[in-house]
Amino acid sequence: MAYREHGAEDSLVGSAFMQMVERPWGITAFGAASVKALPNLVRVRFKIVRLEQTPAAAFEAARTAVRAVRGALREHGIADAAVEGSRLDLKTATEYADGSRRFIGYQCQAAFAVQSGVLDDVEPLLIDIVSAGANEIEGVDFDVTGKRELRAEARRQAVAAARAKAELYAEAASVRIGAVLHIEDIDPEQPGAARYRGHAEAAATSAQDLAPGHVVVSAAVVLGYAVAGA
CATH class of the missing domain: 3.30.110.170 (Protein of unknown function (DUF541), domain 1)
Incomplete structure (x- = not known):
């Protein structure tokens, strides 16, 4: 019985202590x-998006743009290890007109995230990757190591x-x-x-x-x- 009373007392003390910590x-x-x-580094996020009438044509157009963009990145001294690229993604594209949706083609896209430590090169880099085929710039974020x-x-x-x-x-x-x-x-x-x-x-x-x-x-x-x- 004494042991139980002692345990109850310890419980009350512990409860009071917790109340003091919380408030x-x-x-x-x-x-x-x-x-x-x-900042000493920059991250650029962009996409290559191509819309064609057949899946094969959409894949080929996106692949061509991916090769050109990767070439532009290498020209700016950005190693492949500093480039995060997604696999090509294909989906049916539609548009809403006259109260209904209609098929307009197949959309193929690839997303990229690029990191560089050359901040003075950001503007030329953006210009060149857009010229090479990137058509959606999602963000340019400056950060620090x-x-x-x-x-x-x-x-x-x-x-x-x-x-x-x-x-x-x-x-x-x-x-x-x-x-x-x-x-x-x-x-x-x-x-x-x-x-x-x-x-x-x-x-x-x-x-x-x-x-x-x-x-x-x-x-x-x-x-x-x-x-x-x-």
Whole structure:
């Protein structure tokens, strides 16, 4: 019986501890930070799409364009290993007219994703792959290598911002912050983070973070501190 009572007591203590972690009693502060860097690579996503009256003609037209586009990529020094290409895909194409759909041919397409570290060559590259046969440019995205290190630095800065805010609140309330009770990582890009944005530091984002030519990596955190007393 004593063992059961002891177990029940442990359960209550554990439950109370979990409640403190989920909703800490003390000071809770939100911190956010952004680190920016010049991009050093670009990813281009495009498609080759051909419409012909027979499957054979559609496949042949798409293959011809694929060969020409791959040749253009090689001329720009992009190795085959840096090119991701899908298999040729064929589907029936229709159009809606006069209240009904009618057959217009067979559509064959191939999708590509190309990565390059030569940013000054982006415009000539786009011009040449379109001239070679690419007829749908889906996106041109600039990025940076070492993003993991940038994210880690942004997280360190977010923790420092949250601590500084907690210390300010503690000073204003004539108390001191104690041990950390709760650490919650917040993804600034997720919709659920919207409720925190109004409490972010003004320095966390600025006009410079949106400057063209920069990649911005952000992080945010919620820290819960115990109150240590005056």
